[in-house]
Amino acid sequence: xxxxxxxxxxxxxxxxxxxxxxxxxxxxxxxxxxxxxxxxxxxxxxxxxxxxxxxxxxxxxxxxxxxxxxxxxxxxxxxxxxxxxxxxxxxxxxxxxxxxxxxxxxxxxxxxxxxxxxxxxxxxxxxxxxxxxxxxxxxxxxxxxxxxxxxxxxxxxxxxxxxxxxxxxxxxxxxxxxxxxxxxxxxxxxxxxxxxxxxxxxxxxxxxxxxxxxxxxxxxxxxxxxxxxxxxxxxxxxxxxxxxxxxxxxxxxxxxxxxxxxxxxxxxxxxxxxxxxxxxxxxxxxxxxxxxxxxxxxxxxxxxxxxxxxxxxxxxxxxxxxxxxxxxxxxxxxxxxxxxxxxxxxxxxxxxxxxxxxxxxxxxxxxxxxxxxxxxxxxxxxxxxxxxxxxxxxxxxxxxxxxxxxxxxxxxxxxxxxxxxxxxxxxxx
Numbered sequence: 001x002x003x004x005x006x007x008x009x010x011x012x013x014x015x016x017x018x019x020x021x022x023x024x025x026x027x028x029x030x031x032x033x034x035x036x037x038x039x040x041x042x043x044x045x046x047x048x049x050x051x052x053x054x055x056x057x058x059x060x061x062x063x064x065x066x067x068x069x070x071x072x073x074x075x076x077x078x079x080x081x082x083x084x085x086x087x088x089x090x091x092x093x094x095x096x097x098x099x100x101x102x103x104x105x106x107x108x109x110x111x112x113x114x115x116x117x118x119x120x121x122x123x124x125x126x127x128x129x130x131x132x133x134x135x136x137x138x139x140x141x142x143x144x145x146x147x148x149x150x151x152x153x154x155x156x157x158x159x160x161x162x163x164x165x166x167x168x169x170x171x172x173x174x175x176x177x178x179x180x181x182x183x184x185x186x187x188x189x190x191x192x193x194x195x196x197x198x199x200x201x202x203x204x205x206x207x208x209x210x211x212x213x214x215x216x217x218x219x220x221x222x223x224x225x226x227x228x229x230x231x232x233x234x235x236x237x238x239x240x241x242x243x244x245x246x247x248x249x250x251x252x253x254x255x256x257x258x259x260x261x262x263x264x265x266x267x268x269x270x271x272x273x274x275x276x277x278x279x280x281x282x283x284x285x286x287x288x289x290x291x292x293x294x295x296x297x298x299x300x301x302x303x304x305x306x307x308x309x310x311x312x313x314x315x316x317x318x319x320x321x322x323x324x325x326x327x328x329x330x331x332x333x334x335x336x337x338x339x340x341x342x343x344x345x346x347x348x349x350x351x352x353x354x355x356x357x358x359x360x361x362x363x364x365x366x367x368x369x370x371x372x373x374x375x376x377x378x379x380x381x382x383x384x385x386x387x388x389x390x391x392x393x394x395x396x397x398x399x400x401x402x403x404x405x406x407x408x409x410x411x412x413x414x415x416x417x418x419x420x421x422x423x424x425x426x427x428x429x
Contacts (some may be wrong), residue, residue, distance in 0.1 A: 010395035028255035038069055056168060111216045112181030113317045115159065116148040116279055117181045119214070123152060124163035130191060130202060134162060137207035140254075144272050147316035148214060159183045160213055162206070164191040172260035184213035204254060207267070211255050215278065218257035219250055219271075245287045252367075282319040284326035286310040291338035299344035306334035338396040351410045352425045361426060363396040363408060377409040377423075403429050 038059065039052070052059055057069055111119065123134060138150045152161075165188035165253075168176065172194050176184030187209045194202050250267040267275070287308050293301035310369070313325035354362045365374050373392045380398070390396060400406060409423035 038070075065307075075095060084268060110278060111148060111178050111183050115182050116214075117316050119148065119150045119160065120149055120153045120158040121160045121162060122158035123395075124155075124161060126164035127162050127189060128192065130189070130206070133199065133203040133206055136199075136203040137210055140203075140207050140267055141210060141275070144267070144275050145170065145281055145283050146276045148275075149316075150210065160187060161185045161197060162183055162189065166190065167193070169193070171379075173209045174208040178215050186296060187213060194260065196259045200262050202265075204263060204265040205260055208263075210252055211271075216255050216274070219253035219255045272309060282315045282317070282339050283311045284308065284322040285315045287323070287326050287330050289330055289334055291334045293338050293342035293344060294335065295339045296342075296344035301344060302338070302342035304338035304342050306330065306337050308333075350421060351408075351424075353408055353424055355428050357401065359400045359428055361398045361400065361406065361408065361428060363391070363398065363410065365391075365394045365396070365412070373413050375411045375413065377407075377411070379407040379409070379423075380404060383399040 028336050059069065086127055095409055110116075121134075121138065123131060127134065131324035134152070140150065142149050165185075167188065167190040170193075171190050173187065173189045177189045178184055187206070188205060189209070194205055197205075250268055250270040252263045252264045253271050255271060288305060290303050290305050292303050308326045308330050313322050315325065315331065317352075351363050351365045351403050354364070356362055361378070362374055374396065375389055376389050376391065376396050376398055378387045378389070378398050380400070387398075389396060398408070405425060405427050407423050410421045412421065
């Protein structure tokens with residue numbers, strides 16, 4: 001009968017789920033109120049008063065079903081609702097590396113492209129004494145090359161509020177999950193409860209809760225006895241989805257649950273991998289175009305190729321945004337480059353190499369008007385060592401310490417800019 005009641009309750013209503021990080025479950029006997037509509041509703045489902053416990057902002061029923069005290073009681077009790085369980089952390093040992101369900105997971109919702117650029121955190125005055133721990137937690141997430149970042153604001157609009165909260169004995173912290181493309185807007189820390197922990201463990205709690213606000217589930221959710229499909233404090237649906245490219249076991253994950261005061265204090269390699277897979281930085285692909293000189297009063301305008309190399313521009317928003325930045329740079333820089341590199345059909349800068357004396361390379365430059373000096377790059381193909389020298393005349397001499405193959409590249413410097421001449425190779429006796 002009890003199983004039937006549970007099933008009936010799960011089918012009929014939506015119950016708020018919270019990502020609450022605890023050492024142990026702490027229950028308080030119920031102080032019954034006849035005017036409590038939620039309590040009456042729970043009883044109307046067939047649960048006895050003895051099976052209901054008051055655990056603060058919600059009721060715990062039969063040990064594994066929760067009802068938020070501020071829940072909206074459904075008008076249609078036959079309505080099927082999904083994602084209605086609460087996650088309650090329990091004290092547990094460190095997960096075994098052989099547990100195949102330990103891996104990086106996210107809750108199915110992420111911060112969108114616009115809001116992830118700068119997630120603003122407001123620190124409530126109640127948490128001022130732990131500002132160093134908060135800064136350390138923010139630093140952990142920000143120090144990774146990902147497409148999301150946090151910052152603290154002291155006034156105005158914010159995305160997340162961090163505040164102190166009495167979560168009961170064993171409750172270390174809790175947070176909301178992303179909703180409507182925004183980070184979960186609340187992190188609650190049981191400051192007095194974790195105050196006796198080390199600095200590393202205090203900042204670990206805050207780092208862990210910030211992970212929830214951007215979509216991270218507990219790495220060990222399955223071993224922890226949590227449900228795959230749940231919802232958070234305000235009813236946001238939360239599931240457990242494998243992070244792409246970050247599978248496998250990870251007993252060292254900071255996002256393991258039920259490890260307040262004892263867990264990994266810093267993001268593991270797989271935590272970091274999960275972060276950059278969920279919130280990647282996008283880099284542009286190479287883009288090229290030919291540009292024709294527009295500044296020739298005489299002669300024939302040159303057609304000059306111009307390239308923005310791959311990886312020159314990045315974006316936290318999308319690949320298209322990174323590529324657009326490169327396209328914009330190509331359009332704005334390509335023509336200017338053609339106008340100062342082109343010679344209107346005249347002499348192009350070039351160089352020749354000779355090995356006329358012992359272990360010496362002579363670089364002879366054909367310099368058009370306007371060339372002020374040139375820089376020589378010498379690369380030893382055997383050792384990879386690169387050295388540079390400059391010359392103000394048409395001839396540069398480079399000495400080498402041993403025989404072998406060398407590559408020479410030359411950059412001609414003018415008052416308008418620099419022009420690279422393709423490298424040539426030479427063998428030196």
